[in-house]
Amino acid sequence: MELSLPLFRRAIQSLDCDGLSVQGLVTSLNADTPWELALPAQGIFGLTGPSGGGKSTLLAALAGLRGCAGKIGFGGVAWQSGRRGLATHRRDLSLAFQDSSLFGGQTVADNLALAHRYSRRPLAPEERAELIECFGITPLLRQPVELLSGGEAQRVAVLRQLFSNAAVQLYDEPLAAVDRLQVIRKLLPRLRAFWARHPALVIWTSHDFDEIQLLATQCLWMERGALNGPLPVRAVARRLQLDSLDRESCFSRIEARVLSQEEGLLTLSLGDATLYADRVAGRYKVGQSIAFLLGSGDIGLCLEQPGLSSILNCLAVELREIVPLAGGRVRLRLAVGEQEFSADISRLSRERLQLREGERYFAQFKASSLAGL
Amino acid sequence: MNIGAADLEALWLTLRLAAVTTLLLLVIGVPLAWKLSHWQSRWRHGVEVLITLPLVLPPTVLGFYLLLLFSPNHASGQWLAGVWGEPLVFSFTGLVIASVIYSLPFMVQPLLASFSQNGKRLTRAAAALGMPPHAALLKVLLPASRPAIVSACALTFAHTLGEFGVVLMIGGAIPGETQVVSIALYQHVEALEYGAAHRLALVLLVVTTALLLLARWLGRAVSEAQREERFMGVPG
Incomplete structure (x- = not known):
């Protein structure tokens, strides 16, 4: 056979x-x-x-x-x-x-x-x-x-x-x-x-x-x-x-590297920028690559680099796309290097700031808004 | 209350018969119901009908056939007597065998219903945690079926207590050997001894009621009231 x-x-x-x-x-x-x-x-x-x-x-x-x-x-x-x-x-x-x-x-x-x-x-x-x-x-x-x-x-x-x-x-x-x-x-x-x-x-x-x-x-x-x-x-x-554009908000996954961690405050590097996360549950090693989620409703946008603020995190981002949402809001697709994330703002803010696709802005979010760490 | 020595003996015999029958049926009934709940064959319906039969068949019919089976005048009875060492007819052993057949549906039906309802879901979950089938039966399915097991035992016990037709056919009324309470009661009525009949009847009524109440209490599942107490803080 x-x-x-x-x-x-x-x-x-x-x-x-x-x-x-x-x-x-x-x-x-x-x-x-x-x-x-x-x-x-x-x-x-x-x-x-x-x-x-x-x-x-x-x-x-x-x-x-x-x-x-x-x-x-x-x-x-x-x-x-x-x-x-x-x-x-x-x-x-x-x-x-x-x-x-x-x-x-x-x-x-x-x-x-x-x-x-x-x-x-x-x-x-x-x-x-x-x-x-x-x-x-x-x-x-x-x-x-x-x-x-x-x-x-x-x-x-x-x-x-x-x-x-x-x-x-x-x-x-x-x-x-x-x-x-x-x-x-x-x-x-x-x-x-x-x-x-x-x-x-x-x-x-x-x-x-x-x-x-x-x-x-x-x-x-x-x-x-x-x-x-x-x-x-x-x-x-x-x-x-x-x-899922009709959903209230969405999360985006972002990867960053651990710079240091002390007393629940985690310092991360994302490209050239430094990020801070507080109330962190896990224990991480310095140099380790980790992922977290960022809620689209937790992000604010500025035209110019903001001065000192209690909002610890500020990223230089490129606005790639503006998608209208229901309820007078728009969803922005923002990019830091290779990574992308979404931010929801009101249509009024968009008009006041005169946001345009392809331009560079500054995205701000609090240290407590980094989820999943 | 004044119960005669013969009646006490009948009561004791009846309780013994019911206890032995329930125990035997528990040992037979659990694997049988487990097997039936899994069995995917066209024979399953036939076997289920066979098990249910004693439920609807007049007890005297069952007793009659058992009498023929056990009779020393037939080859079957001679063989059985040879195996057991004494004739089964008019003996306690004969009564136990008859009761096991007679009460079989009262044990198997509640178990089968419970196993069929929960069995598949629970055994799959147990297997998906690495538990072999016998462990799934003993450690998962039986604890989950506790209310059904308790009520099956109580029904079997109570049903055997009240057995009359089958006993009459194959047991007769030998005091201390085959004279159960229901037979003794019948004999008192025949002899117009209403006082003694009353006492026996009352004892049987009280024992059976107490038994069913006990079974309800032992077999209680987690109640709606307890759920409410936990989630609303309202004492149930």
């Missing part, structure tokens, strides 16, 4: 690959467009796209929780081969569902203990205690899970998954019911720090693109059953910000 060489090579390649490889994966949702995906063994990837695009289906298929055919492999282990799949609990993964799926009839502490007990990489007691505190779960530990609000249940579900600490961590809109500012200011920076310490392959599904651009640099896009990517987050952000 003759061995088909290309097929053989492909099989070898999929075994060689350290990360996650998906080849020709078909479910009832995407019979005509098989999914292909290759991701490294470590890294955080966003997953977004319109509702009904197939995001949850993809995650369930990766976890082996729904019928599919094709090839899935991770770290040299075949998870799915044709119609035969490895049982979910034998795959080194965890999946958080949209509905939290906490274990009923037990307390929050019981739920966390079970995840810890069946973890392949159990966390040390001090780290568990610290995570519980940081997620604001401490007062809830003795509560039966039936008594939690939607947002509390989601925080517990994410924490449960961190305790499990699997090599592949899949999150299906895990923080949709949690207060948005709490997510961006507190939970996501903590999650980023966790994954920096315990590297894993994370796929983070969200409709809230701010979550994705704060966590990830690359993003998968699913629409009508088709899987695209990984794409650079910046490219997807541009498109989504144009789509």
Whole structure:
């Protein structure tokens, strides 16, 4: 019998690959467009796209929780081969569902203990205690899970998954019911720090693109059953910000380098400019490159370099585009070097300042408005 | 209240029968309901009907067939007696077997309903945290099904307490061996001993009511009132 060489090579390649490889994966949702995906063994990837695009289906298929055919492999282990799949609990993964799926009839502490007990990489007691505190779960530990609000249940579900600490961590809109500012200011920076310490392959599904651009640099896009990517987050952000013009405000992702940090005040360098961030939760190293979010409603624009002010941050920017918004406002697309961000101002301000595309201005924002640090 | 020694013996026998039956059914019922809730076969409906049958079948019909099965005059009864060491008909063991079959739906139905409702979601979540199936059953599904388990046990126990037709057919009324309370009560009425009948009936009524109340209390899920208390600060 003759061995088909290309097929053989492909099989070898999929075994060689350290990360996650998906080849020709078909479910009832995407019979005509098989999914292909290759991701490294470590890294955080966003997953977004319109509702009904197939995001949850993809995650369930990766976890082996729904019928599919094709090839899935991770770290040299075949998870799915044709119609035969490895049982979910034998795959080194965890999946958080949209509905939290906490274990009923037990307390929050019981739920966390079970995840810890069946973890392949159990966390040390001090780290568990610290995570519980940081997620604001401490007062809830003795509560039966039936008594939690939607947002509390989601925080517990994410924490449960961190305790499990699997090599592949899949999150299906895990923080949709949690207060948005709490997510961006507190939970996501903590999650980023966790994954920096315990590297894993994370796929983070969200409709809230701010979550994705704060966590990830690359993003998968699913629409009508088709899987695209990984794409650079910046490219997807541009498109989504144009789509969400009706929204009150939006966040932009900005990367900068740490110059120093003392007593909660962080000094950053962005091109030639120096930025300040206060009330910083995380601990960073000098020289480290970090990302934060800037809300479009938090930025003011000046024609000339302003004098001393309590507003610490001032950037020389180029105005690239002016987009009218509803409600008497306009959205400005500003650029510092390669990086772009959005600022919303009133139409009246725009007329008074006689803003024009292509001109240079000064953008001001407070040290407290750098989110996600 | 003055209850005769024979009636006390009947009461004790009945409680023993109900306890043994409930325990056996718990051991049989949990895996059976778990299996049924997963089983995707066309035979599933057949098996479910078979399990439900004792619910609608007149107890005397069930008792009649069991009598034939256990009878030493038939090959089946001889074989069973050979295996067990004594004839099953008119024996406590025979009563236990009959009660297990008779009360099976009262154990399996509540469990099956609970497993079917929560089972899939919870076992998937457990598997997605690396828990093998048996751990998912024991550590996730059973705790989540506690109200259903308690109410299934209470129903089974209470139902076995009141068993009459099946016992009449295969047990007879041997004091201390097969004479349960319902039979003793019937015999008192037959003999026009209304005083003794009243006392037994009252005991049965009180015990059953207390049992159902206890089951409600043990099986209470987290109530709306508790939720309200937590979120609004209103004592429930």
